Amino acid sequence: QKEVEQDPGPLSVPEGAIVSLNCTYSNSAFQYFMWYRQYSRKGPELLMYTYSSGNKEDGRFTAQVDKSSKYISLFIRDSQPSDSATYLCAMIGAGKSTFGDGTTLTVKP
Amino acid sequence: GAVVSQHPSWVICKSGTSVKIECRSLDFQATTMFWYRQFPKQSLMLMATSNEGSKATYEQGVEKDKFLINHASLTLSTLTVTSAHPEDSSFYICSAPSRGSYEQYFGPGTRLTVT
Numbered sequence: 312q313k314e315v316e317q318d319p320g321p322l323s324v325p326e327g328a329i330v331s332l333n334c335t336y337s338n339s340a341f342q343y344f345m346w347y348r349q350y351s352r353k354g355p356e357l358l359m360y361t362y363s364s365g366n367k368e369d370g371r372f373t374a375q376v377d378k379s380s381k382y383i384s385l386f387i388r389d390s391q392p393s394d395s396a397t398y399l400c401a402m403i404g405a406g407k408s409t410f411g412d413g414t415t416l417t418v419k420p
Numbered sequence: 421g422a423v424v425s426q427h428p429s430w431v432i433c434k435s436g437t438s439v440k441i442e443c444r445s446l447d448f449q450a451t452t453m454f455w456y457r458q459f460p461k462q463s464l465m466l467m468a469t470s471n472e473g474s475k476a477t478y479e480q481g482v483e484k485d486k487f488l489i490n491h492a493s494l495t496l497s498t499l500t501v502t503s504a505h506p507e508d509s510s511f512y513i514c515s516a517p518s519r520g521s522y523e524q525y526f527g528p529g530t531r532l533t534v535t
Contacts, residue, residue, distance in 0.1 A: 317463075329492075343522045354513050354526035355464070399463065403522050408454075412463040 312337045317411030326420050330387040332398050334411045340404035347399040355419045392417045422448045426527035427481030440500045441530045449494035450516035458511040471499040504534045
């Protein structure tokens with residue numbers, strides 16, 4: 312069993328839709344939770360990170376962490392075609408980052 | 421944010437040859453860099469941790485004699501794929517951690533194709 316499981320997708324939504332991307336994890340040592348965005352044939356770029364349960368908002372993006380359920384989510388409001396990319400969740404514990412497999416999102420104009 | 425570059429961005433080589441990939445931190449010093457491999461539609465798999473001034477730390481299952489890592493300076497780490505085979509074809513990405521936070525700055529990646 313993988314330590315981090317990410318909803319596989321792919322996901323296709325119309326422009327303006329609300330998108331929900333989700334990951335679950337099994338390792339209680341994970342303390343920091345991150346979301347990266349990766350465009351095709353590019354390196355990942357950090358979108359958001361958090362270390363506590365609850366919500367963290369940044370513009371159209373909201374990261375949600377529920378440590379009791381070992382579940383994290385990324386919500387994208389008013390999605391745009393430029394949001395089309397692969398989104399990777401990442402978790403840090405014991406000094407190591409573990410990534411989900413990624414969810415590919417396509418936002419259609 | 422900080423910038424990490426990789427060179428080359430794409431390389432094609434023949435089976436049996438060696439390929440060197442460079443990872444540079446452009447505006448900050450990195451005593452540690454990470455090397456990842458990513459197959460299509462799969463996640464980043466950590467291969468090794470490159471440490472300036474000491475030997476790299478390899479993840480389980482990664483052949484250290486095949487994937488040679490040299491952290492030559494505080495801004496440069498290199499990954500050499502020796503005696504490359506078609507199954508080594510992949511996207512190789514390096515990253516460097518920031519100081520003071522848990523963010524990693526990723527390079528743009530190098531696509532290796534072994535024919």
